[in-house]
Amino acid sequence: MTLSVVLVILYIIVAIAMVIGILVNGARPSKTLAWLLAIFTIPVGGIILYLLLGRNRRKNKILREKQVAFSREIKPIPIEISKTDHTYGRLMDLINKNCRFQPTLQNSAVLLKDGKTTFESIFEALEGASNYIYLQYYIFEDGELADRLLKLFQSKVKEGVKVRMIYDSIGSYTLSNRYVNALKSVGVEVYPFLPFRFDYFLSSLNYRNHRKIIIVDGIHGFTGGINISDKYLKGDPNLGTWHDMHLQLTGPSVKQLEEVFIADWYLVAEEQLSLGDEVDKGKFKNDGDKIVQIVSSGPEDDFPNIQQVYFEMINEAKQYVYITNPYIIPGNEILLALQTASLSGVDVRLLVSEHADSNLVGWTVRSYFEPLLKAGIRLFLFPDGFLHSKVIVSDDEIVSIGTANIDVRSFEHNFEVNALIFDRYFSQQLKADFLKDCARSRELTYHEHKQRSWGTRLKEGTAKIFSPIL
Numbered sequence: 001m002t003l004s005v006v007l008v009i010l011y012i013i014v015a016i017a018m019v020i021g022i023l024v025n026g027a028r029p030s031k032t033l034a035w036l037l038a039i040f041t042i043p044v045g046g047i048i049l050y051l052l053l054g055r056n057r058r059k060n061k062i063l064r065e066k067q068v069a070f071s072r073e074i075k076p077i078p079i080e081i082s083k084t085d086h087t088y089g090r091l092m093d094l095i096n097k098n099c100r101f102q103p104t105l106q107n108s109a110v111l112l113k114d115g116k117t118t119f120e121s122i123f124e125a126l127e128g129a130s131n132y133i134y135l136q137y138y139i140f141e142d143g144e145l146a147d148r149l150l151k152l153f154q155s156k157v158k159e160g161v162k163v164r165m166i167y168d169s170i171g172s173y174t175l176s177n178r179y180v181n182a183l184k185s186v187g188v189e190v191y192p193f194l195p196f197r198f199d200y201f202l203s204s205l206n207y208r209n210h211r212k213i214i215i216v217d218g219i220h221g222f223t224g225g226i227n228i229s230d231k232y233l234k235g236d237p238n239l240g241t242w243h244d245m246h247l248q249l250t251g252p253s254v255k256q257l258e259e260v261f262i263a264d265w266y267l268v269a270e271e272q273l274s275l276g277d278e279v280d281k282g283k284f285k286n287d288g289d290k291i292v293q294i295v296s297s298g299p300e301d302d303f304p305n306i307q308q309v310y311f312e313m314i315n316e317a318k319q320y321v322y323i324t325n326p327y328i329i330p331g332n333e334i335l336l337a338l339q340t341a342s343l344s345g346v347d348v349r350l351l352v353s354e355h356a357d358s359n360l361v362g363w364t365v366r367s368y369f370e371p372l373l374k375a376g377i378r379l380f381l382f383p384d385g386f387l388h389s390k391v392i393v394s395d396d397e398i399v400s401i402g403t404a405n406i407d408v409r410s411f412e413h414n415f416e417v418n419a420l421i422f423d424r425y426f427s428q429q430l431k432a433d434f435l436k437d438c439a440r441s442r443e444l445t446y447h448e449h450k451q452r453s454w455g456t457r458l459k460e461g462t463a464k465i466f467s468p469i470l
Helices: 003-025 029-041 045-054 064-069 089-099 114-127 144-158 177-185 198-204 253-269 305-316 331-343 359-366 369-374 408-413 424-439 446-450 454-464
Strands: 104-113 132-137 162-168 189-193 213-216 220-224 245-250 290-297 320-324 347-353 378-382 391-394 398-402 416-422 442-444
Touching (some): 089 290, 104 416, 114 144, 114 213, 114 220, 114 245, 132 253, 162 253, 220 398, 220 416, 245 253, 253 290, 305 391, 305 398, 359 454, 369 446, 378 424
Parallel strands (some): 132 162
Antiparallel strands (some): 104 245, 104 290, 132 213, 213 220, 220 245, 378 442, 391 398
């Protein structure tokens, strides 16, 4: 028997084993069929693609020790909020069951728009740290911001402040070893998330930590779309001004945000931190008036938590739902929810950046414009630079701000975190900001979009094929 025959037989055995695995895992029929065709029509490449992108992490968890060894202790909130006494009680229950985070009272929330305002607030909080600082970012780049942080960390460590940092090894691929070593040399405990390692390269490459979190002494919490990058202050040479939305929290919700960091810290450092043990209790004040609930999501969870939250927010909207997001690649479930809401009389508006940071992603986003516009959804293209915010506001009652896009990657592959604020004033503030940005934007009509060229349609259709992996 020749070597080529042996290799063919081995390939067939491996392919059959994968097919059995796909069938047992019970993926959607269309997805199952696509992977079966790939495995049998693309020699070797089909198997590699499936190993990289196709496996169901929810049923085959490579990070199982994280769930077994780390468990949250949820402390009761001052007043129980249930589905019987709040408009969004059903949504609150959903998050509590999936993430084990209850809605918390007596929070304050400050909206931070764009880089200058955000980093001014962040550095003010960091400079006041007396116990510990936790940072977690998808993108952490060398530059003026990074250098300023390094100098601040050096000063804080000398004061006895514990500084712990996580960066995603793919998102922060440009972060230099020189900078990481400098962090370590001044006493910062720093770890990459799922770094390149041969023993689990194929099983982890596609699963990234997209969260942006800062915790200061358990008192101040920050999250949203803004990464550590100078482009938020200086702009991008190709795209211009980089626009984004961030959030500063104080109150009990900060503990929930801190628990998300602690769980990820256990994963990267194998060290289980205690929640708030180092906090000066006298500094912690519950003097806000907002209900806030944190929702986290990742490929290790049993369900796509944030996708379910977005789905429920759209379904529960009675008057309007306004969405700002750069990557609206909704998939069948969210697309149907948006179409159904619009066709049933809800004012559905989407605000996306007219300019994309990736041609492939840009064409993929545009491939969904026609079915959205056909359902009566209003679509606005923001022309100034690049709009990176991830915000949903609905009915003057609820706001979601966080890290999750509206695409398969955020729903299925990334570790994400959002904050939900149940507050009329805050919602009206975001609504006014949304409408102001829409006034600066160009509204795309269904008739105009239908007139696009055949070549444009071809680009969109080709790009849409890649939507499950973007």
